[in-house]
Amino acid sequence: MSRFWSSVVHGLSPYVPGEQPKVDGIVKLNTNENPYGPSPQVLAAIASATDRLRLYPDPRASLLCETIAARYDVAPEQVFVGNGSDEVLAHTFQALLKHDAPLLFPDITYSFYPIYCRLYGVRYEEVPLDATMRVPIAGFRRPCSAILLANPNAPTGIGLPRVAIETLLTEHPDQLVVIDEAYVDFGAESAVPLVARYDNLLIVQTLSKSRALAGLRVGFAIGQRHLIEALERVKGSFNSYPLDCLAIAGAVAAIKDDAWFQQTRARIIANRESLVHALSGLGFEVLPSLANFVFARHPSHSGAQLAAQLREHGVLVRHFRKQRIEDFLRITVGTEDQCSGLIALMSRLI
Amino acid sequence: MSRFWSSVVHGLSPYVPGEQPKVDGIVKLNTNENPYGPSPQVLAAIASATDRLRLYPDPRASLLCETIAARYDVAPEQVFVGNGSDEVLAHTFQALLKHDAPLLFPDITYSFYPIYCRLYGVRYEEVPLDATMRVPIAGFRRPCSAILLANPNAPTGIGLPRVAIETLLTEHPDQLVVIDEAYVDFGAESAVPLVARYDNLLIVQTLSKSRALAGLRVGFAIGQRHLIEALERVKGSFNSYPLDCLAIAGAVAAIKDDAWFQQTRARIIANRESLVHALSGLGFEVLPSLANFVFARHPSHSGAQLAAQLREHGVLVRHFRKQRIEDFLRITVGTEDQCSGLIALMSRLI
Numbered sequence: 001m002s003r004f005w006s007s008v009v010h011g012l013s014p015y016v017p018g019e020q021p022k023v024d025g026i027v028k029l030n031t032n033e034n035p036y037g038p039s040p041q042v043l044a045a046i047a048s049a050t051d052r053l054r055l056y057p058d059p060r061a062s063l064l065c066e067t068i069a070a071r072y073d074v075a076p077e078q079v080f081v082g083n084g085s086d087e088v089l090a091h092t093f094q095a096l097l098k099h100d101a102p103l104l105f106p107d108i109t110y111s112f113y114p115i116y117c118r119l120y121g122v123r124y125e126e127v128p129l130d131a132t133m134r135v136p137i138a139g140f141r142r143p144c145s146a147i148l149l150a151n152p153n154a155p156t157g158i159g160l161p162r163v164a165i166e167t168l169l170t171e172h173p174d175q176l177v178v179i180d181e182a183y184v185d186f187g188a189e190s191a192v193p194l195v196a197r198y199d200n201l202l203i204v205q206t207l208s209k210s211r212a213l214a215g216l217r218v219g220f221a222i223g224q225r226h227l228i229e230a231l232e233r234v235k236g237s238f239n240s241y242p243l244d245c246l247a248i249a250g251a252v253a254a255i256k257d258d259a260w261f262q263q264t265r266a267r268i269i270a271n272r273e274s275l276v277h278a279l280s281g282l283g284f285e286v287l288p289s290l291a292n293f294v295f296a297r298h299p300s301h302s303g304a305q306l307a308a309q310l311r312e313h314g315v316l317v318r319h320f321r322k323q324r325i326e327d328f329l330r331i332t333v334g335t336e337d338q339c340s341g342l343i344a345l346m347s348r349l350i
Numbered sequence: 351m352s353r354f355w356s357s358v359v360h361g362l363s364p365y366v367p368g369e370q371p372k373v374d375g376i377v378k379l380n381t382n383e384n385p386y387g388p389s390p391q392v393l394a395a396i397a398s399a400t401d402r403l404r405l406y407p408d409p410r411a412s413l414l415c416e417t418i419a420a421r422y423d424v425a426p427e428q429v430f431v432g433n434g435s436d437e438v439l440a441h442t443f444q445a446l447l448k449h450d451a452p453l454l455f456p457d458i459t460y461s462f463y464p465i466y467c468r469l470y471g472v473r474y475e476e477v478p479l480d481a482t483m484r485v486p487i488a489g490f491r492r493p494c495s496a497i498l499l500a501n502p503n504a505p506t507g508i509g510l511p512r513v514a515i516e517t518l519l520t521e522h523p524d525q526l527v528v529i530d531e532a533y534v535d536f537g538a539e540s541a542v543p544l545v546a547r548y549d550n551l552l553i554v555q556t557l558s559k560s561r562a563l564a565g566l567r568v569g570f571a572i573g574q575r576h577l578i579e580a581l582e583r584v585k586g587s588f589n590s591y592p593l594d595c596l597a598i599a600g601a602v603a604a605i606k607d608d609a610w611f612q613q614t615r616a617r618i619i620a621n622r623e624s625l626v627h628a629l630s631g632l633g634f635e636v637l638p639s640l641a642n643f644v645f646a647r648h649p650s651h652s653g654a655q656l657a658a659q660l661r662e663h664g665v666l667v668r669h670f671r672k673q674r675i676e677d678f679l680r681i682t683v684g685t686e687d688q689c690s691g692l693i694a695l696m697s698r699l700i
Contacts, residue, residue, distance in 0.1 A: 002549075002579075002580065004446055004496075004526045004550065004580070005580045006445055006446060006448035008445075009446075009583050012583040012584065012587045013583075013587075014586020014587050015586060015590055017409050017591070018406075020408055020409070022408075031405075031406055033404055034404050037403065042403065043400050046396075047397065050397075053388050053392070053393075053562070053600070054383055054388060054562040054563070054564060055378070055565050056367065056383065056565065057564075058370055059367050083433055084592075086589045086591070087588070087589045090589055094356060094358070095356055096355065096359075097356065119584065119588060174353065176354045199352075208406070212403070213404070214403075214404060214407075215402050215403040215404060215405050215594055216595070217591055226351070226352035226354070226355075227352065232364070233359050233362040234358075234362065234469065235364070236364020236365060237365065237465045237469040238469060239437045239440055240365055240436060241436070241564075242434075242437070243567075244565055244596075244597055246396070246597075247594055247596075
């Protein structure tokens with residue numbers, strides 16, 4: 001508290017990210033990091049960009065926008081890049097989601113969304129997930145200014161097919177539909193092919209998960225030009241150079257190395273399926289995940305207690321103290337060894 | 351224009367940064383970059399941080415806050431870091447400068463300030479520089495919510511002594527005074543020693559100029575804990591991880607290598623003094639700069655025309671189409687060779 005604070009500050013309670021432990025030897029399955037690391041091309045690109053550190057980077061990161069555009073078959077003017085998808089989402093809230101009617105998003109989803117709403121004074125209403133923890137398309141048939149969905153949803157991991165997104169887009173032609181595809185590369189259908197036909201669609205993606213670059217902070221949005229322009233106006237009034245020269249170089253290399261991307265995501269998908277099978281065998285209810293994590297609960301063990309026990313054995317998973325999901329654990333899909341180690345430990349605990 | 355835009359977007363006209371040419375062979379004296387590059391320790395630190403790219407960085411960048419705190423003799427809780435001082439300033443506007451009474455800043459200063467005001471709906475009034483292009487302390491004796499000064503000021507390069515800042519602080523005990531010290535390390539007096547005694551002082555600095563890291567995007571603020579908390583609340587509601595792992599590692603190394611910092615800034619100061627002397631000899635009026643640039647005009651040549659002529663010869667300087675300063679050029683202090691090359695060229699042009 002201070003007499004110097006702007007009034008908005010008093011009501012803010014920041015997002016609490018998953019723990020980043022400072023000791024070694026922890027098995028970190030709590031923040032959905034990619035166990036295989038980025039493409040070796042990324043490291044080479046970063047090394048050769050260090051001779052430009054004294055110069056300001058390209059404020060538009062044009063090379064990165066062009067690289068993403070080529071990879072996703074859109075125009076460079078349909079791409080916006082930012083300091084992680086969290087920054088891209090923040091600008092989206094300020095540039096495109098502040099209207100008189102409420103924004104709609106599911107009651108169980110990425111818990112940063114209501115925090116952005118408080119920061120920017122965006123009205124919102126939550127649409128409850130159905131009894132199977134799925135996003136109910138019919139629940140969004142009510143007055144609103146915009147709709148925001150994570151697909152696959154977090155922390156459930158459940159994905160909607162592209163046809164369901166298209167239904168939303170046609171049912172709400174005058175409302176913006178934002179699809180947060182942070183986890184889309186692990187098996188879900190991306191809505192990017194719909195961008196050409198729908199002027200009310202904005203897609204947000206990140207390089208933190210499938211490109212294993214959580215430490216580099218790069219995210220992007222794809223949408224028609226008028227939506228990208230709104231984001232650029234806000235970004236250009238906030239920070240001219242949100243991406244440093246190393247992040248631009250590394251991200252370009254990561255997008256270009258499609259072989260590494262395909263190979264590592266296939267391994268993660270395979271590990272996920274083994275993990276789901278093994279957890280189910282131990283009696284867990286496991287939601288059908290299309291992400292690089294699984295969301296699971298055991299009928300006879302509390303989530304909080306299991307998370308604490310795993311922690312005592314040096315394994316971090318994410319647990320949310322929130323109604324309906326308080327007995328679930330969100331477990332990142334690690335390497336083959338991490339998955340089998342987790343299963344061995346879990347079978348001793350339950 | 352789009353029906354999906356939030357209302358604020360319509361009124362935004364983003365800051366236009368200095369040009370980043372994509373061709374080689376240009377002498378770039380237009381964006382106040384440091385000609386000597388960062389400490390070799392920075393490159394080593396970045397190289398050894400690349401093995402952490404798959405992991406999220408420390409959201410608080412604690413190691414960097416502690417390093418800055420030790421260097422500037424403040425507590426780590428009195429330090430806030432961000433993605434360049436532009437991001438730190440943006441959060442400052444939202445967290446600390448939005449009040450009923452107007453914010454005051456000089457009419458000629460960093461041209462990003464009014465752009466932030468539009469983004470966040472901050473009321474402001476401009477205080478005219480005096481006839482010698484100095485910031486008039488007496489001009490701030492009027493109703494306001496806060497005061498923002500660049501010291502040294504940009505683009506004039508003129509600095510205020512610490513005692514003048516202290517006068518402002520004592521004359522406005524209930525108004526926040528923000529000092530943007532982007533260029534302070536080239537000869538001006540920092541207000542950091544006043545932080546312990548004034549709860550209404552916030553200082554913003556950058557690693558882009560004196561640490562030669564414009565390409566890495568790191569800035570910071572120093573102030574009492576209640577001010578830093580406001581910035582952290584906004585930051586934590588905006589983007590959990592604004593500094594990537596390479597930026598954190600590189601910035602820590604840059605702050606620690608004080609020998610490199612002292613040596614390169616001394617060279618830039620020496621080059622500046624030679625440049626001022628030579629430009630004066632050519633008939634230029636040169637403002638007394640304490641920054642890594644000079645602001646100069648010639649009595650018989652228009653600024654726009656001189657800038658265009660320099661450009662034709664492969665030398666970029668910054669020119670502002672703004673009343674009172676339209677005949678000035680802002681010229682970055684380059685290497686010894688760049689300075690003498692500029693003088694040789696200028697003597698042919700005038």
